[in-house]
Amino acid sequence: MEQNSLKHEIMNLEKLQCIDLEIFDIEKKLKEIPQILNSLKSKLEELAEQIENDKATYREAEKWQKEHEQAIEMQKELLSKSKAKLANSRNEREANAAQREIDVIKRAISEREEEALHIMEVLEQTQESIRQKEELYSNLQKELEGMETESREKASGMEESIKKLNQQRQKIIEEVTQSNLAIYEKIRQRRPRAIVAAIKGICQGCHMMLPPQTYNLLLKADRLIQCPNCHRIVYCLNEENKEQ
Numbered sequence: 366m367e368q369n370s371l372k373h374e375i376m377n378l379e380k381l382q383c384i385d386l387e388i389f390d391i392e393k394k395l396k397e398i399p400q401i402l403n404s405l406k407s408k409l410e411e412l413a414e415q416i417e418n419d420k421a422t423y424r425e426a427e428k429w430q431k432e433h434e435q436a437i438e439m440q441k442e443l444l445s446k447s448k449a450k451l452a453n454s455r456n457e458r459e460a461n462a463a464q465r466e467i468d469v470i471k472r473a474i475s476e477r478e479e480e481a482l483h484i485m486e487v488l489e490q491t492q493e494s495i496r497q498k499e500e501l502y503s504n505l506q507k508e509l510e511g512m513e514t515e516s517r518e519k520a521s522g523m524e525e526s527i528k529k530l531n532q533q534r535q536k537i538i539e540e541v542t543q544s545n546l547a548i549y550e551k552i553r554q555r556r557p558r559a560i561v562a563a564i565k566g567i568c569q570g571c572h573m574m575l576p577p578q579t580y581n582l583l584l585k586a587d588r589l590i591q592c593p594n595c596h597r598i599v600y601c602l603n604e605e606n607k608e609q
Contacts, residue, residue: 571595
């Protein structure tokens with residue numbers, strides 16, 4: 366291949382690579398859009414589950430509260446009966462027995478009331494937790510809806526950009542020989558950057574020194590040369606060719 370022809374080939378491959386890198390970057394951002402949305406959806410699902418768990422806790426606490434209220438009422442009735450026994454006791458033995466009943470029932474009522482107070486605190490805390498989480502859920506839901514609308518617009522713009530870039534790409538491909546294009550495409554399958562400069566004998570892709578024989582072939586600039594280490598297409602900058 367003639368030197369001018371090779372320079373033109375390298376120039377076109379560089380243009381092609383610029384387009385491919387731009388497409389690669391846009392496609393990467395396109396893939397990130399559903400990932401971001403899915404992350405937010407996962408947060409909403411987790412939050413919804415937490416809200417349901419809190420509501421279940423609240424319902425259970427309400428049930429306990431009613432049971433304790435009923436138990437306290439029953440014990441108060443028993444207390445009234447025991448007080449009546451004490452008032453109607455006929456002797457010291459009956460009075461002592463009635464008093465013991467009263468003491469036991471009072472302790473039971475006190476314990477129940479203490480537990481009921483704790484349940485009330487649980488109800489208040491759980492209710493506040495539900496309120497905060499529902500508010501957060503509502504805000505996240507609005508954020509998701511806004512992001513979905515924005516993402517659709519972004520994705521549409523990105524897809525249009527890719528379409529235009531592919532049209533430019535096709536025009537450049539027509540200027541590159543099939544054999545060199547095949548080499549370029551094969552390298553690009555493994556790594557996004559397929560063609561790089563060699564500066565002072567160092568490949569700018571892997572930053573390894575090219576063997577002298579490879580570098581000498583590169584300076585002749587009569588065909589495409591690949592770095593023996595990373596297999597990228599390498600070329601010399603014009604300044605280095607002039608020095609030779």
